[in-house]
Amino acid sequence: MSAIQSVPSLVRTATRFFEAQALFAGIELGLFGRVAETPAEASELRDELGLHPSITFDYLDALVSMGLLSRDGSRYVATPIASSHLDPAKPDYIGGFLSLNQRRLYPAWGNLAEFLKSGESVVQKLSGGSSPMPSLYSDSARTRSFAEGMDGYAVLLGGPLAEKFDWAGVDSFTDLGGCRGMLTTRIAAAHPHLRGVTFDLPPLKPLFEELVGDGDLRDRVSFQAGDFFADPLPDTQVYIAGHVLHDWVVERRRDLIRSAFDHLPPGGSFIIYDSMIDDDRSSATFNLLMSLNMALVSGSSEYTVAEGTRWLAEAGFTVREPVALNGLTTMLVGDKPS
Ligand SMILES: C[S@@+](CC[C@H](N)C(=O)[O-])C[C@H]1O[C@@H](n2cnc3c(N)ncnc32)[C@H](O)[C@@H]1O
Incomplete structure (x- = not known):
């Protein structure tokens, strides 16, 4: 996001949610899947998706201008x-x-001004704030919806993580807070010598089983149900904690980092990734707003690269230089001395 320097960019910022809602509606309507299968005339889309005739063209053409659809003659692709x-x-x-x-x-951000005064997160309002997770797993539909949400991020980061960490000298890894195992399966698929464990809360196990099924990875990936603050962590050479530290207050982050250090063998590694903030806290708008988002939703925050590095070093890790996994997410690796 670039800095706002003109009145038009001020207006663009105030109306950026138009674009977000146009995107969400296309997903909700099944539009993108439909036109990914075969190109379609506006009239076909209107009839198949039940769109109102007077607004169909404006909607489809707005998506063309956003780069989500293109036109092939009169058909949308x-x-x-x-x-x-x-x-x-x-x-x-x-x-x-x-x-x-x-x-x-989106609904939570509608109350930002109120939150900025009260500091009371959605989780605090709902549950007293002991954990960000219980309300997400209160029934199987909510569990699935959250897990499918996390799948999206794992899909984006699986490739870069499989590539940007040197897995050659490693034979096992455990993804702490790995949700339903999407990242575990992506890394294991990219590196056939690896065995991977997804460690997460019990409600995620059926969704892990559904994802892995009887596929090729069945012998190399598994799910271990547990609480990473209370239960022993699996024996492994590499732990990953992605989008996990940002769910918790600093003391809990330090607890998890210390626990990972204690459970790793000498020479083992701990990988963390999050939308870390640049150290001078001035240029990474997305990451700073994501930090506010974590506060709003979970009562936690993102953190700077320097903070992440310091927590890992305090636990005893030798910390490597940060690596950008994509434009939004930074990885830090701590190595336990041999
Ligand atoms: C924000 S999600 C991150 C998912 C995934 N690692 C990613 O990169 O998108 C946090 C995950 O931590 C898990 N989690 C929360 N508390 C936990 C606990 N005490 N023990 C184990 N897993 C926990 C949640 O169930 C959830 O899957």
């Missing part, structure tokens, strides 16, 4: 990004994550 990431039939579908923003975060 999914652009490559929409086809890869917004068609539920594709392996790199992230619509579940994008929709989570619509359902869970």
Whole structure:
């Protein structure tokens, strides 16, 4: 996001949610999956999706201007990004994550000014704030909706993480807070010598089983149900904690980092990734707003690269230089001395 320096950019910022809602509606309507399959005339889309005739063209053409649809003569086609990431039939579908923003975060952000005064997060309001998770797993539909949301992020980060960490000398890893195992399966699929464990709360196990099924990875990936603050962590050479530290207050983050250090063998590594904030806290708008988002939703925050590095070093890790996994997410690796 670039700095606001003119009145038009001020107006664009105030109306950026138009674009978000246009995207969410396309996912909700199944539009992107439909046009990823075969191009369609506006009249076909109108009839099939039940759109109102007077607004169909403006909606479809707005999506063209946003780069999500293109026109082939009079027919609408999914652009490559929409086809890869917004068609539920594709392996790199992230619509579940994008929709989570619509359902869970958009309403919460509507109360930002009130939150900035009260400091009371959604979780505190709902449950007294002991854990960010119970309300998400209160029934199986909510559990699935959250897990599909997390799948979207894992799909985006699985490739970069499989590539940017050197897995050659490692034979096992455990993804702490790995949700239903999407990241575990992506890393294991990219590196056939690896065995991977997803460690998460019990409600995620059936969704892990559904994801892995009887597929090729069945012998190399598994789910271990547990509480990473209370239960022994699995024996492994590498722990991953992605989008986990940002769920918790600093003392709990330090607890988890210390526990990972204690359970790792000498030479083992701990990988953390989050939307870390640049150290001078001035340029990464998305990450700073994501930090506010974590406060609003979970009563926690993002953190700077320097803070993450310090917590890892305090536990005893030798910390490598930060690595950008994508434009939004930074990875830090701590190595336990041999
Ligand atoms: C924000 S999600 C991150 C999911 C995934 N690692 C990613 O990168 O998107 C946090 C995960 O931590 C898990 N979690 C929360 N508290 C936990 C606990 N005490 N023990 C184990 N897992 C926990 C949640 O169930 C959830 O899957």
